Amino acid sequence: MMNPFPLLMADLRRSFFGSLGILVLLAFAFSATIAVSLFERGFRNAGAEVAQDTDLVVGAPGNGTSLVLNSVFLLGTEVLPLMPMSVFDKLQGDPRVAAASPLVFSDHYQDAPIVGVGPAFPRLKPSLHLAAGRWPQAPFEVTVGSGVGLVLGQRIVGAHGVTARRGVPEELHEAHPYVVVGVLARSDTPWDRSLVTPYQSLWLLHGIAAAPAPGSPQIDADETDLRAQVSAVLVKPANFAAAYALKADYAKNGTQSAFPGEVLAQLFGVLADVRTALTILSTIFQALVFAAVLITLIASLPQRTRWLGLLRGLGASRGYVFLALWLQSALIFVVAGLAGLGLGWLGAQALGTWLGGRLAMTIPITWEPGDLAVVAVFWLLGLLGALVPAALGFRVSARKALLRSD
Amino acid sequence: MGLSLRVSHLQWAFDTRSEPFLVLDELSVAPGSSLAISGPSGSGKSSLVFVLSGMERPRSGTVAWGGQDVTTLGEAARDAWRRHHAGLLFQDFHLVPPLSALENVLLPTTFDRWRPRSEDVSRAYELLDRVGIRKPHQRAGTLSRGEMQRTALARALLFRPQVLFADEPTASLDEASESAVADLVFEAVEHESITLIMTTHQARLRDRADAQLELSHGRVVSGGLR
Ligand SMILES: Nc1ncnc2c1ncn2[C@@H]1O[C@H](COP(=O)(O)OP(=O)(O)O)[C@@H](O)[C@H]1O
Ligand SMILES: [Mg+2]
Numbered sequence: 001m002m003n004p005f006p007l008l009m010a011d012l013r014r015s016f017f018g019s020l021g022i023l024v025l026l027a028f029a030f031s032a033t034i035a036v037s038l039f040e041r042g043f044r045n046a047g048a049e050v051a052q053d054t055d056l057v058v059g060a061p062g063n064g065t066s067l068v069l070n071s072v073f074l075l076g077t078e079v080l081p082l083m084p085m086s087v088f089d090k091l092q093g094d095p096r097v098a099a100a101s102p103l104v105f106s107d108h109y110q111d112a113p114i115v116g117v118g119p120a121f122p123r124l125k126p127s128l129h130l131a132a133g134r135w136p137q138a139p140f141e142v143t144v145g146s147g148v149g150l151v152l153g154q155r156i157v158g159a160h161g162v163t164a165r166r167g168v169p170e171e172l173h174e175a176h177p178y179v180v181v182g183v184l185a186r187s188d189t190p191w192d193r194s195l196v197t198p199y200q201s202l203w204l205l206h207g208i209a210a211a212p213a214p215g216s217p218q219i220d221a222d223e224t225d226l227r228a229q230v231s232a233v234l235v236k237p238a239n240f241a242a243a244y245a246l247k248a249d250y251a252k253n254g255t256q257s258a259f260p261g262e263v264l265a266q267l268f269g270v271l272a273d274v275r276t277a278l279t280i281l282s283t284i285f286q287a288l289v290f291a292a293v294l295i296t297l298i299a300s301l302p303q304r305t306r307w308l309g310l311l312r313g314l315g316a317s318r319g320y321v322f323l324a325l326w327l328q329s330a331l332i333f334v335v336a337g338l339a340g341l342g343l344g345w346l347g348a349q350a351l352g353t354w355l356g357g358r359l360a361m362t363i364p365i366t367w368e369p370g371d372l373a374v375v376a377v378f379w380l381l382g383l384l385g386a387l388v389p390a391a392l393g394f395r396v397s398a399r400k401a402l403l404r405s406d
Numbered sequence: 407m408g409l410s411l412r413v414s415h416l417q418w419a420f421d422t423r424s425e426p427f428l429v430l431d432e433l434s435v436a437p438g439s440s441l442a443i444s445g446p447s448g449s450g451k452s453s454l455v456f457v458l459s460g461m462e463r464p465r466s467g468t469v470a471w472g473g474q475d476v477t478t479l480g481e482a483a484r485d486a487w488r489r490h491h492a493g494l495l496f497q498d499f500h501l502v503p504p505l506s507a508l509e510n511v512l513l514p515t516t517f518d519r520w521r522p523r524s525e526d527v528s529r530a531y532e533l534l535d536r537v538g539i540r541k542p543h544q545r546a547g548t549l550s551r552g553e554m555q556r557t558a559l560a561r562a563l564l565f566r567p568q569v570l571f572a573d574e575p576t577a578s579l580d581e582a583s584e585s586a587v588a589d590l591v592f593e594a595v596e597h598e599s600i601t602l603i604m605t606t607h608q609a610r611l612r613d614r615a616d617a618q619l620e621l622s623h624g625r626v627v628s629g630g631l632r
Contacts, residue, residue: 001518001519001520002516002517002518002519002520003516003519003520003521004516005516006505006509006513006516007502007505007513007516010502010503010504010505010509011504013504014503014504307500307502310496310500311513311517312461312485313459313461313488313494313500314488314489314494314513314514314517314561315485315486315487315488315489315490315492315514315517316485316489316514316517317482317485317486317517318481318482318485320516320517397461398456398461399453399456399461399462402452402456402461402496402500402573403452
């Protein structure tokens with residue numbers, strides 16, 4: 001069995017920086033494809049996880065995507081227009097509704113929103129589990145997500161505004177501190193970075209309801225005060241048919257309604273288009289780099305065949321020359337594939353961490369068997385491509401290689 | 407024991423269309439003896455070595471080594487013949503610079519083995535010692551020219567060749583290395599009774615051979631056994 005490795009390793013050492021450059025170029029081109037596919041999948045999984053609990057969202061008329069992003073994903077990109085509490089009451093009394101909870105967004109603690117909810121909220125979010133304590137029952141009790149960093153019994157002060165705004169002094173509600181009565185288990189959803197409190201807390205703070213004496217919070221008996229308003233209502237319809245009927249009913253008369261899953265699907269549809277475009281771009285980029293690398297390998301044949309011609313003179317077979325040329329290029333492709341995998345994973349992680357941080361959700365970057373197929377295709381093309389310089393170079397004539405160049 | 411050489415009616419051209427460049431009607435070299443091929447630059451000395459060693463196939467004629475006409479062999483068989491019977495030395499040494507002296511000597515073992523046999527390794531060390539290379543693990547690219555040619559000689563001798571082809575082995579060396587390398591070459595061929603085919607344009611070296619052949623424009627001007 002022949003062993004062309006000593007020679008080809010020597011040649012790689014001779015052309016170290018050139019070969020390294022080729023390798024890095026190939027690896028980066030390949031990593032783009034990997035990163036796009038890993039990230040897109042992670043994002044899709046994370047989004048589906050978040051959306052799965054919520055069946056229907058009803059809000060004041062406006063942008064449906066914005067309603068979903070701000071109520072289900074707690075994105076805090078904009079202040080949702082308010083609608084009367086009577087919408088919730090009507091839903092509550094509707095036989096097609098299994099459970100409903102108002103959502104009130106107006107305050108925050110550090111970078112986490114304080115979300116006002118109704119008593120049915122835990123039923124609407126079965127994926128949220130208590131790690132300690134209980135759900136809030138009275139105003140100014142909060143149950144906090146695992147990412148907020150608070151423990152049972154701690155007292156905190158909320159600040160006005162849906163999110164903290166840079167450069168704007170915080171307007172603290174110091175008169176009405178909250179007490180932490182529960183901590184949620186980590187759910188890898190935006191709710192990990194939220195504080196949940198009875199919506200009455202927020203009403204009291206903002207004087208929407210008749211404010212009782214400070215220190216002894218007490219909810220006015222007439223909660224359905226017309227001045228009382230909510231940002232959105234989460235609804236669990238009684239059944240499939242009810243869901244569509246409710247969606248239709250609440251799409252008019254001063255409200256809008258949306259299925260978060262549907263909005264998400266549209267977003268992911270857009271994302272899939274983006275992914276397709278990116279995949280096409282990265283594939284074209286990859287093909288160009290691939291061609292450039294092959295051309296470089298072919299152009300460097302004369303340098304490489306000098307030694308190989310000498311070996312032909314010393315009695316090496318054409319097969320040896322072919323194998324040495326093929327293995328040398330193939331090695332570059334194989335290592336570039338591995339490096340591209342690693343780089344792609346790192347890229348997807350970085351994107352996931354960045355976007356996940358902004359969306360307050362965890363974007364899991366995971367491998368799937370299909371990813372191996374992508375690498376396998378890259379390797380296969382590399383091994384096949386490496387045949388080209390080998391086929392062009394293996395007929396090197398010993399005489400021409402050994403002839404003095406003078 | 408070295409091989410005998412009998413060449414008859416040899417014609418060789420650069421390609422199928424051109425006129426024959428080399429024409430050699432008759433040439434005999436006794437086993438274990440040496441032949442010096444001389445002539446001006448471009449007279450065809452190297453070309454003749456390529457043909458005699460089987461790297462190039464002549465248009466017609468025979469090149470019989472120990473009775474075996476290598477011109478009738480296919481390419482793979484001629485490669486194998488060189489691998490097993492011939493050693494080669496070149497004016498430019500043709501070492502692989504990033505490899506060590508030892509690795510260069512052992513390079514021919516990689517043609518049909520994954521790892522060199524231990525006897526090949528010990529012979530490589532012994533040959534390097536014999537040609538005066540004291541640091542066998544030094545990179546070939548950092549050796550002096552004389553050391554490079556001595557390393558190349560060790561490589562040529564690794565498989566105990568019966569024929570040594572040396573194309574201007576001393577032309578790139580200074581005077582001191584030249585005579586050292588020449589001494590080593592003649593020592594080796596005498597010691598292991600190898601048949602030596604050497605080209606040179608240096609009279610000193612030419613006259614050390616048992617027989618001389620002078621070429622001009624690919625034709626024999628004078629030659630034969632002295
Ligand atoms: N493909 C070719 N066609 C025609 N002439 C060639 C070709 N290749 C080399 N030559 C000529 O052949 C001669 C080379 O012969 P060579 O055997 O190297 O001579 P020497 O070793 O005696 O210097 C040179 O004159 C060179 O110009
Ligand atoms: Mg020459």
